[in-house]
Amino acid sequence: MAHPKTEQTLVIVKPDGIQRALIGEIIGRYERLGLKLVALKMLVPTEAMIEGHYLLDPNWKKNVGTKAIESYTKKGEKPPSSDPIEVANLVVERLKRYMTSGPVIAMVWEGAHAVELVRKITGGTEPRSASIGTIRGDFVVDSYQMADSDNRAIRNLIHASGSVAEATMEIPHWFASGEITNYRVPHEATLYDSDIKSILG
Ligand code: ADP
Numbered sequence: 001m002a003h004p005k006t007e008q009t010l011v012i013v014k015p016d017g018i019q020r021a022l023i024g025e026i027i028g029r030y031e032r033l034g035l036k037l038v039a040l041k042m043l044v045p046t047e048a049m050i051e052g053h054y055l056l057d058p059n060w061k062k063n064v065g066t067k068a069i070e071s072y073t074k075k076g077e078k079p080p081s082s083d084p085i086e087v088a089n090l091v092v093e094r095l096k097r098y099m100t101s102g103p104v105i106a107m108v109w110e111g112a113h114a115v116e117l118v119r120k121i122t123g124g125t126e127p128r129s130a131s132i133g134t135i136r137g138d139f140v141v142d143s144y145q146m147a148d149s150d151n152r153a154i155r156n157l158i159h160a161s162g163s164v165a166e167a168t169m170e171i172p173h174w175f176a177s178g179e180i181t182n183y184r185v186p187h188e189a190t191l192y193d194s195d196i197k198s199i200l201g
């Protein structure tokens with residue numbers, strides 16, 4: 001089995017993240033944890049790339065719809081539809097507009113538990129309810145209600161793979177294998193070597 005330190009996850013700084021000048025802040029959050037940036041590029045995605053990205057996981061539609069409906073129900077409010085798939089179809093159309101509106105930065109981050117830890121630092125989908133200390137909780141104010149009433153996607157600065165399975169499908173959707181670099185950084189020894197006896201001279 002591959003060492004856990006080789007786990008990779010896809011992160012995309014969405015168009016609003018670039019407009020808000022948060023590229024450095026976002027990269028810094030993952031970097032300071034000890035994760036390693038192994039691929040990065042700026043591009044303006046096409047609608048086909050965005051639709052393809054969100055439909056890679058056959059369960060995504062049901063999950064995204066259910067999550068939105070639950071958020072409304074928890075606040076005692078009525079969701080725009082009670083059918084998760086109907087909600088998801090709306091979201092896909094909104095995401096195509098949002099994600100093609102300007103440049104994005106796609107990245108691959110590598111390290112132990114990269115998928116889970118990047119999600120933890122990034123925070124929940126809805127900035128309104130995302131925890132304090134997370135990027136979405138600290139830097140942006142959007143909600144399901146505002147997005148629905150303006151018929152647009154929730155602006156939450158970042159995409160991050162939701163599971164190892166999702167990351168495995170998403171990374172090749174955005175990067176050719178030759179665009180991902182295999183290299184070492186010195187702090188990996190402190191994070192991962194089985195002993196650190198060799199520090200003293
Ligand atoms: P996450 O990005 O946290 O993994 P999802 O995969 O569930 O979230 O949804 C993908 C993206 O679609 C979200 O980041 C957000 O920009 C947008 N989105 C999700 N649900 C809605 C919704 N109900 N209305 C508008 N936009 C949404």
Ligand code: MG
Nearest residue numbers: 060160161162
């Ligand atoms: Mg997701």
